[in-house]
Amino acid sequence: MAPITGTVIFLFVAPGIVAGLIPYWISGWQVGPALGGIEPLRWLGVLVLLLGAVLLAETFARFALVGRGTPAPVYPTETLVVTGSYRFVRNPMYVAVVALILGQGLLFGSLAVLAYGAAIWLIVHLFVIGYEEPTLARSFGAQYERYRANVRRWIPRLTPWNPEQ
Incomplete structure (x- = not known):
């Protein structure tokens, strides 16, 4: 039960603040003009938001x-x-959080939210390289190295990796 409880708490604290509260502070969740006057970008934002939520x-x-x-x-x-x-992809949780932010930027027509999303991705990227990957390599050794060699950090594979092969 502890993993479920801890995960739910972390979900509301970390992604809740990073992908919910801060974009709200930036945009007020007010729908502005579509970016570049391109209305389909708003619908793309809705799609990215939905996919990000499901993935998260x-x-x-x-x-x-x-x-x-x-x-x-x-x-x-x-x-x-x-x-x-x-x-x-090795980091689908981070991909989901960034998708939630970028989706909001597109939906609300907010360049500030899009810039915030890019900054979050850069921060996460540096965290993954500097802390997470070395920690996983120490914790899981050859198993992680094999996974890392077969699944990319940010760009998804077109076919799923099979750890049994």
Whole structure:
């Protein structure tokens, strides 16, 4: 039960603030003119938001139920999670958070939210390279190195990686 509770708390604290509260502070969630006057960008924003929300829910559930831990570094997973969306990209949780932010930027026509999304991606990228990947390599050794060699950090594979092969 602890992994589920911890994961739900972390979901509201981290992505809730980063992808919800701060974009709200920036945009007021007010719909402005479509970026560049291109109305379909607004609908693209809705699609990106929906996909980001589904991906975020899937990744958080997978951490709690499969990894038996949380995304929080203080209570990490017991096992390396390489199933579901993790078969396509190594960092789907971060991809989901950035998608939520960028989707809002497109929906609300907010360049400031889009810039914030780019800044968050850069911060996350530096965190992944500087902390997360070395920590996973130490924690999971050859299993992580094999996963890392087969699944890209940010750009999804077109076909899912099969850890059994």
